[in-house]
Amino acid sequence: MSKKILSINSGSSSLKFKLYKMPDEQVLASGQVDRIGIENSTFNYKINDKTTETLRPIKNHDEAIKAVINMLLTSGVIANKNEIAGVGHRVSHGGSYYPESVLVDKDVKKRIDELSVLSPLHNPVNLIGIQDFEKLLPSAKEVAVFDTSFHQTMPEESYMYALPYEYYEKYGIRRYGFHGPSHEYVSLKANELFGNEKTRRVISCHLGNGSSLCAIKDGKSVNTSMGFTPLAGLVMGSRLGDIDPEILPFIESKLGMDSHEVLEMLNKKSGLLGLSGVSSDVRDVEKAANNGNARAEMALKVFVHQIQHYIGAYASDIGGLDTLIFTAGIGEHSWTMRSAICKKLAYLGVKIDEEKNKQSALSIEAKDSKVKVAVIPTDEEIMIARDVMRVAGFN
Incomplete structure (x- = not known):
């Protein structure tokens, strides 16, 4: 029914x-x-x-x-x-x-x-x-x-922080990861489109105002860039990403800020916005960079470098790379960001066809690329609807 x-x-x-x-x-x-x-x-x-x-x-x-x-x-x-x-x-x-x-x-x-x-x-x-x-x-x-459920398959070496162990036992402090429905959807879609052999080792790049990467092996999350909260990992629109924790008390001391003010700054005034001084929207930052704004250009370089850094680490986690997926607002629509990210990934066998990339085609890899490179529009909503049917007992 x-x-x-x-x-x-x-x-x-x-x-x-x-x-x-x-x-x-x-x-x-x-x-x-x-x-x-x-x-x-x-x-x-x-x-x-x-x-x-x-x-x-x-x-x-x-x-x-x-x-x-x-x-x-x-x-x-x-x-x-x-x-x-x-x-x-x-x-x-x-x-x-x-x-x-x-x-x-x-x-x-x-x-x-x-x-x-x-x-x-x-x-x-x-x-x-x-x-x-x-x-x-x-x-x-x-x-x-x-958002966190898909990442429950991560092994402990991926999700544990090297804090006193009782903090994990008492307070659940560990890496949780986010954007789960998106990463799960695009990995399932890739398997449907390209088959099992090309999707055993997948890295999903959910790039938008909030961004995260996920290493997926045989359909299961092995590692992901966001952590205990969605603040960790990549440089994002207004969120910081990874940081040396000693910087936080230093800022509090130098600027007379309390922990709530620092947290507000890390979530809403950092990332591309904080670096560029222009905007949290990558389109605005790109426009400024093209017009000679040095800070905007630097912000984009930091954004791209962080993504490349995680892709390299995650390829190691899953023993190589079969398919690289771009999704979400930036991942689906910014051919310039995809191009910049893929330029330093030749060592993994990644090579893209720039004409296909500019058209945001489904497969943008070059003919001699060893890795499938896909642009897959995410559909978190259908994952939600499927779960409602299952959990509510409608199936």
Whole structure:
């Protein structure tokens, strides 16, 4: 029996959604509310290949969710709210509590709230989305799908920090990793497209405002660049990535900042934004670099170098490289960043065809490349919908 399943991805100032007819995986409606709580909020949605964009004030996530449900009703995609059997929510951090997706209950909501300290940009709004949908769709089953779950297969040498062991035992301090649904989706898609032999050893590059790499062997996560929180790993739009921890008390002392102010700076004022002084958006930084801005040029070099550094390490983790995947906003759309990243990877057998790369073709490797290089649009929402069907017992 078919079910209508809604996949939700709540960001700090955005709400992405897709409504599916499952198990057919037919998209009935999709869209995004942007600039929530900011001037010039936009609501874009697509039904039957027709895209509509509205500009309207949307004060908070509650209003955004009401706008989505109202659109589904007035457009006739659903006749009534009870037609939506399940809602799946992308949740950033599941800690050590949730190795897989779960039905939402009071304890789950409490845990998500507790873990907000580890993912301050995402867990709080993820929880708001869950609570609002519970009110608006009381008959639907709510499922939490955690960014961290896919990485539960990492071996201890990948996830353990060299801190006193009791910190891991008492407080669960370890590497968790994020962007799990994205890394899992593109690795499954690559296997479907290229077969088992070309996808035994995969490195997935999820590059966007938030970025992470994942080493995948035989379909399982072996290592990933984000850590205890989404702040670790690569240089990102406004997030720092890896750092010498001694720098933090040094900054506090020199600038008179407390730990909360430092954390705010690391999450929102660092990365490409902090280095370039231009923007957290790689497109703006590239434009500035092309116009002779030396700091913007330097920021891009640091961004690319960090990615190359992790690719080399992860190729070692999985014993070589069969397929390199680019996905997410930068990975899917910036041919210049893909080109810059791949230039120093010849030692791994990576060679790309620049014409195919400029077209963002599915396969951008050159004919004599030993490694498949793929540009695969991510689809976290379908992974969420599949988990709702499984966890809610609809299969």
